[in-house]
Amino acid sequence: MSMQQSYEKILEAVGEDLERPGLKDTPIRAARAFSYLTSGYAKSLEEVTNDAVFPSDNREMVLVKNIEFYSLCEHHLLPFYGRVHIGYLPEGKVLGLSKFARITEMFARRLQIQENLTQEIALAVEQVTGARGVAVVIDSAHMCMMMRGVGKQNSTTRTVSFVGEFKAHTEARREFLSAVPESY
Numbered sequence: 001m002s003m004q005q006s007y008e009k010i011l012e013a014v015g016e017d018l019e020r021p022g023l024k025d026t027p028i029r030a031a032r033a034f035s036y037l038t039s040g041y042a043k044s045l046e047e048v049t050n051d052a053v054f055p056s057d058n059r060e061m062v063l064v065k066n067i068e069f070y071s072l073c074e075h076h077l078l079p080f081y082g083r084v085h086i087g088y089l090p091e092g093k094v095l096g097l098s099k100f101a102r103i104t105e106m107f108a109r110r111l112q113i114q115e116n117l118t119q120e121i122a123l124a125v126e127q128v129t130g131a132r133g134v135a136v137v138i139d140s141a142h143m144c145m146m147m148r149g150v151g152k153q154n155s156t157t158r159t160v161s162f163v164g165e166f167k168a169h170t171e172a173r174r175e176f177l178s179a180v181p182e183s184y
């Protein structure tokens, strides 16, 4: 069954009339939208970073802040969205700045939970850059908390992932976290 036919079934299941003009193209539009929102499955790390790794002697922390993202929770297929902040400690190589956004997109455009999204981004940056350490913070709002369930409109969730030197060094963690204010 195609995704379009599946959306027809869902609309029928909620009691809708597929013949009414407003819904005429909804199943195909919904299928296209859902395909776009999950297009990260078709991407690979090699493809999105596209060799944009450059030699550098800078060993100080590089911090890319406020990368906005939209994802879908794997439990309810409802959106969660917010900001990603990525810090890393280079070891001879740096990654082109736009690639942090592309890595974020690749993992966010899949069915996710925020905890795993955070870790997947951190490990991907480590893999691509060979950094001494990587730190990722995500602040996010979850529609499955807001539109349903407990109905909490103002709660946000922060997750962190530390890799390499950030794990062991309290000082590096503190420097990173103090540079990343509450962002959602």
Ligand SMILES: [Zn+2]
Residues within 6 Å of the ligand: 073, 074, 075, 076, 077, 078, 144, 145
């Ligand atoms: Zn959910």
